[in-house]
Amino acid sequence: MNALEINNVSKIYGNGKVALQDISLTVPEGSFFALLGPNGAGKSTLINILADTVNASSGNVSLLGHDLFLERAWCKRRMGVVPQEIAFDPFFSPREILKFSRGMYGEKADDHWVDELLERLELAEHAHKVTRQLSGGMRRRLLVAQALVHRPKLVILDEPTAGVDVELRKRLWDFMRELNAAGTTILLTTHYLEEAEELCDQVAIIDQGKLITSCPMKTLMGDVASSSLCLSYDEPLQLSDEDTIVLAAFSPRVHDNQLCLTLNKQGTHSDFDAVYQAAKQQLGAPVDVNIRQEDLEDVFLRLTGDPS
């Protein structure tokens, strides 16, 4: 079964701004799903529609086979959402907030689980402080704890690691991996593409409200990611017209004394040899050669055409 099936969801805001245009994607149950896109792509709008803080203009969504818009309470009990904006109730301590949050999801108190969450998210020492006294990173971790306190089947994290330092981020991801291994589906947005590539087995990229691609991470990295052969010479290069024509098939890029040529998909031996020989013939033997494999960030930038 799928954790989420999003069908033709669109969102047009009151001011006429189209935030989402006919988005359809599927999040398999048990997957670790990365929802990526540049700022303003519509990721948060999509998450807010799932979380019920924004109404969709059209389309439908099913969560574990139940209609999200018609069976809200059933679905909400099975999902936990970490909103992007930090929010906290200034009147209460983290422990109280977690207890209230669990209760609001209709679950009986479970001090053991609350303790474990406080421990795992490194909030135990601060459990009795007023939330006003917590640092930005602690508040964000409290949001994560709050989303997990009713033991949801689907956890949605909208930029959960913004402003969280490297060490803590790593431990947070370890915890998410554990939950995922125990059967929880995890959907996240993040700007740390390296982490997304490492963690997630599924990926969707949206840009300007439209879905660019949605597939297993392996497929994206295998079929879409390409690699380049970079040859270094001992002096700056200048391609002649003839060089450009001969090497055109490998989209040559020159930076100072380096020439980079695109290999087909995951460069095979024959491909590598053809590219290398062609370059050697035109420009002579290089002093150094290396192969650069596109990572998720490169693919992302290429697909979204984001100049940054």
Next chain:
Amino acid sequence: MNRFNVIGTWTLFQRESRRFLRVKMQTIVAPALTAILYLIVFRYAMGERQVPGLDVDYFSFLIPGLIMMAMLQNAFANTSSSMIVGKIMNVHVFLLMSPISAAEAIIAFLAAAVLRAFVVGSVLLLVLLPFSDLALTHVWMILFYGICGSLIMGSLGLIGGMWSKTFDDMAMVNNFIIMPLTFLSGVFYSVSQLPPFWQSINAWNPFFYLIDGFRHGFISTGDSDPLQAMGAVAALTILAVISSWYLWRIGWKLKE
């Protein structure tokens, strides 16, 4: 159809009532002090005078009105401040994300508003009663008006909180709508003393019926017809509660 989220509603009620219990000075002690100040000021301004037309001394007339006014203002404050703080701190998203339905949320918010009104009302009663020879003559009337008044004001607080974008908006609702209506509702004077024009205007002020009816429960007399007033108050209560429920349900000013 989903089962009623009993634990969720109870939890939200606890959250909403602990919030005001946590700041007792502001929510309970301050209103009691304000009421005592009013009492002292008017005691010396009015002396031993009787209230014209009602055959009751001014003190006995003033005290129930002051209690009810504080109850109404506190019921309004509880829901409106929770809503506006929630919106400004962005905490209301947790409520929207939770499986608490509109009806469950309204029940929890209004129950907490009624509780706060009755806590404040009881404190005032204990503080002010020794200054007078008032008695709880018709307890059922006191309860009826107390509960209906708190429900109306709690609902208005929710609606005002949903409408407001800033603390300033909220203060505007409070200062320009709620305060004038409560002050001009016959807490400090008998409406029968007003010129006929203002009497007819007053007939449209719902707060007048709430305060007059509540006072009736103590002094067995008042400016309005008890049966008519109860009907109007009951109808207004239902209207206010249903309006706040409906607006919550459609996510008015809460969801985009």
